[in-house]
Structures are given as C-alpha cells and as structure tokens.
Amino acid sequence: MLVKNSKTDDTENETEKLHETLQEIKDQEGIIGYILRGSKSASIDLKDPTKIIDYAVLSSTTFDTAQEMTEALQMGEIDTIIVESEETKLLSMTTNNHRLSIFMEKSVDHNKLYKRLK
C-alpha cells in the first residue's frame, strides 16, 4: 500500500504554483527575469543570459547583506528586500522555502508582485 506524505505533496504543489506564477510575472512588461533558489535546485530565467552569473551573485549577496544588517539592527525576520539602481531594481524575498529574486525596470510596482507571491 502506498502512503502519500501529504505535507510533501502540499510543498510540491506550492512550488509548482510558484513556478506558474513566476512564468506569468516574467511575461509582464518591465520584468527582466528571476532567480529562484531552493535547497536542492535553482531556476533562472533572465532575458539576457549573459548576465546570469552577475545577477546570481547579486541575488545571493543581497540576501547575505540583508541578513547581516537585520541582525546588527535587530529587525527580526526579513519580509522583502529591495535593491535599486538608476534604472533597475531587484525584489528579493523568501517564499515557500525558496529564495526568490525578481529583476525589473524601476517603473514596475514591486509591491503588487510581492502581494502576488506572498
């Protein structure tokens, strides 16, 4: 008899759903791409593949920097991180035990994306 682990199924379903949502988001205007990193796998989808390494390093550094700063200032667990340059911004967050970074043009409303992914 096969006994299904319902918790694992739920997690897998949520991850699948997350991938679907990210695919929809990726097609929105102003979205440059995303990096999703779990404990065992990672998916990267960027419009410009030459930037994969730089963006992956930035995504990872963003989480590390935020962690160090929130510890130093006792801000508690992180909800969202935003990194902004003149024209581009990055929304980083943890969702469904995955570290997600979405790269976008500055004009994109990141709050809407956050609400969708929360």
Added chain:
Amino acid sequence: MNRDSYAIALNSAMTEIQKAYPDINNSFIFTKTGTIINGNKETDQQTMNNVQEAFENLKEKAKAIGDLKRFKITGKNGNLTLSKINDMYLVLATSKNADKAHVYAITHVIIPTIIKTLESFDSTHLQSTSTQKKLVVDTLTGFFAGDSVQIDTEILTEWTKNSDPRARVKAAITREPDMQDGVSQVHIETFGGNAAVCKVKEIDDQNVKGKNMIRIPEKLCKSLEISKGDLVKVSPAV
C-alpha cells in the same frame, strides 16, 4: 567649515529629525569611501561598522544593475532604508509602522537640503575669504611674455586644495586627500573695477618668487589699466 563643524551640524539636524519623527530607531551617514560621519545616540560604533561593511560588499555586486541608489529591507520588527544622497549614504532604521511619507521626506528632501546648505555655506565662506589673494603686479615684457600670468607655486598649490567647495567639504569630512586637478585659470580684478580671466603658470623667475607678486603680460596690464606695483585681487577661475 572643518570636519568637526560639518559633523556637528549634521548631527544636530539628525537629532532634531529624530525628535520630530520618533519612529526612527537608528540613523547614521557614511561617505562613499566608507567613512562614518555621524550617528544617533542609539546606534553604537560597532553596529554602524557592521552595517557599513555589509553594504560595501553589496554595493560592489550591485554594479551588475548600475550604481546603487537605494537599499530597503522590510523586517518583522522594523524597516531599513539606505539611500544615496550626493556622495553619501544615509541609513535609517525605523519601526515597523513608520509613516512611509515621513521616511520619504527625510531621505529625499530634508537630508539632501541640509547637505546642500552646508556645502553652500562652505562655498560662500571660501569664495569670500580663503581663495582670494591680493597680489602686487609685476609686468611681463618682451617677445616671450605670452598670454599667461605667473603666480607663486605655493598659492597655486593652496588653491588646488581649496578651489572646489564640494571637494573641500568631502576632503574635510573624510580626511582624505583632495585629488582634484590644479588651477589653470585665474580671475584678476583691479581696484578700479576692471576684471579679466586668463591662464596661469608658476613664476619662473627666482628673483620674483615668494614676494606675493603676480606677473602680468604688458598687454593685459594695459587693458586692465594697471601698472607695476599696483595691487590686484586674484582668485582661481571656476
């Protein structure tokens, strides 16, 4: 305005801002080279160092998307906003429910205005006092007189250090050497009201060096209506 007075002015401003906006838990400013200018009483040096060091690493990696302008963290117990203002970075850690409009006003209006004002004070001060020199005219004659005036090396060196108020402010804050280029042109004003801008060189005649003199080509002396022995006001041309 030296580093201490600049820091005191900024510190006073930050203290007043904190009184007006009690949602601010921590605040401090550091320069793009990492020198911490000031912080509020609630933020110890170690915390400021930790935040600044963590940021340096991110700033480098963020070049992948351009020059980093803002970094924001929303945490369970509070928010952090790190904003680039001119060549400085303002760190504001606020309580969870801090008014976003207030934080925006501080980072986009109040602090930039204060920094700009401090720089303009310094600019006025410099223009009116330290850069202008009263020098005695000596005429340059002959075929090789050229069209440049000649001034003591020491004066040119002093101007090189002080001529750009913004650079001077930064140097004062950071205690780092001011690396701007040398002065290439000067503004000459006579007490009769005539003025001219012309190229400048170091005095090459050993007999005239160190005598607070300016050697001016004869042709220019005529147009400025001055002659040997007259006093003129000289400052670096911006």
